[in-house]
Amino acid sequence: MTDEHTDTGTDSGTESNVGAAETDGGVAETDPSDGEAVVEDAGSTDSDESTVDDTVSIAAPELSDDALERVDSVLESGMLADGPEVRRFEEEFADYCDAERAVATSNGTTALHAALEALGVEDGQAVLTSPFSFVASANAIRLAGGKPVFADIDPETYTLDPDAVEAVLEERDDVVGLLPVHLYGLAADMDRLNDLADEHDLFVLEDACQSHGAEIDGERAGALGDAACFSFYPTKNMTTGEGGIVTTDRDDLADRAAGYVNHGRDAGEGGSYEHVALGHNFRMTSMAGAIGREQLERLPAFNEARRENAAYYDEQLADVPVETPTVPEGYRHVYHQYTIRTDDRDALAATLDDHGVDTGIYYGTPIHRQPAYETVSTAAATLPNAERAAETVLSLPVHPGLSERDRRTVVEAVQDHFNSQ
Incomplete structure (x- = not known):
């Protein structure tokens, strides 16, 4: 893992900036900017204020005073590691x-690893996943002893193409599971993927x-598969x-995952020295749990602000020669x-950089083309949709802290680029 940049500066108001670059947590990314803008509350798109240094950053995470007070409460309690605050967050x-x-x-990443261990992936067993993702999704399969197998993506949604998955399953009989990636905030085609999983007992x-x-x-x-994993980078x-979580409707999976992240202890014997299986220390801290509870309360507002920013871009870029995100009918994209x-x-x-707009390329090299994957069995596969996406995708700032001025700056920069040609 690479080290992440951090920016702990606070403004004179009520919000606090946290880390700038993303390097871990399932599907993750590295922020190309040198720093993060100070952010007001979610919904600041109604404001005409811009970011402090006039750079429109690709990400601007923030914490409220309430979150900081909850962390202070945890610190005062002295229960800093895994404990009741984490249980409530779960x-x-x-x-x-x-x-x-x-x-x-x-x-x-540890959520993915623990979930795969709980699902019983054994050494050498194949798990089919996307090549167009942060490397952690495939790494977790390898760390659990499995073997990543890649199928191509849908060129419009960037998620696993069920037709490509079906073709791989027809050729192989060693696949035990599917690990679809919900990329950029859009869920994969879970109806078809679940049907394929049922057909092949995956x-x-x-x-x-x-x-x-x-x-x-x-x-x-x-709640769309046997289990799911989230990152809280x-x-x-x-x-x-930092943080992650595994969700599931199955008690057996939850118990095994809970044991695995706690040194292999029985899930009902949290602090005992009875270790019934091999495990890691993948636990969340109580401080992280306290922050997560506050953030979860604000998640609907955060997501709505992202969706409003995306709708603005959709409208303003409609006549620009770029492909904007596709959202299938019945899907809710959270951008x-x-x-x-x-x-x-x-x-x-x-051009955007010249206009003071940060952008990101997620991801410039598909996983099967990464040096660490040269020896993986499907590394030599030709996956044209993933490879084409890696050459053409560009992410624009969409976070909740964008002001009206920020959004105009982004759009005008894109328009100026194509109008100047």
Whole structure:
């Protein structure tokens, strides 16, 4: 893992900035900016104020005074590690996802690893996943002893293409599970993927690390498969500083995951020295849990602000020669990223930079083309949709802290780029 930049400066008002660059947590990314803008509350798009340094940042996580007070309360209690605050956060997040159980972890990657261990992935077993994602989704499979197998993506949604998945399953008989990635805030085609899983007797583990609150026909990510994993890295739709969580309706999976993240202890014997299985210390701290509870309360407002910003871009960029995000009927996108596509990607990014707008390329190298994956069995596969996306995607700032001026700056920069050609 690379180190992340951090920015702990606070403004003179009520909000506090947290980490700037994303390097972990399931589907994650590195922020190309040097720093983060100070943010007001979610919904600041009604304001005409811009960011402090006139740079429109790609991400601007923030914490309210209430979150800081909750952390102070935890510090005063002296119970800093895993404890009642984490249990309450687990219950509240499970309720939010309409799942029966949740197990909090130290980050999104450990959530994925613990979930795969709980699902019983054994050495050498194949798990089919997306090549167009942050590397942690595939890494977790390898860390659990499994073997990642890649299928191509839908070029419009950037999520696993069920037809490509079906083709791989027809060729292989060693796949034990599917790990679809809900990318950029949009859920994968879970109806078809679940049908394929049922047909081939596979488990389905959602990588929902970028999709807190995403929905399909009113059902939320986190309750669409056998289990799901979320990341709470600072630039995600909600944060705990660092953190992750596993959600599931299955008590057996929740108990095994809870044991695995706590040194293999029996889930009902939290502090005992009886270790019934191999495990790690992947626990969430009480401080992170306290932040998560406050952030969860604000998540609906955060997501609505992101959706309003995305709608503004959709309208303003309708006549610009770029592909804006596709949202299938019945899906609710929560815009962890607002990702456009253009063959002129690098030049457009340079123009935006000249206008003081940060952008991100998520992801410039598909996983199967990463050096760490040269020896993986499907590394040599040709996955044209994923490879094409890697050459053309560009993410624009969409976070809740954008002001009206910020949004105009982004749009005008894009328009100026194409009008000047």
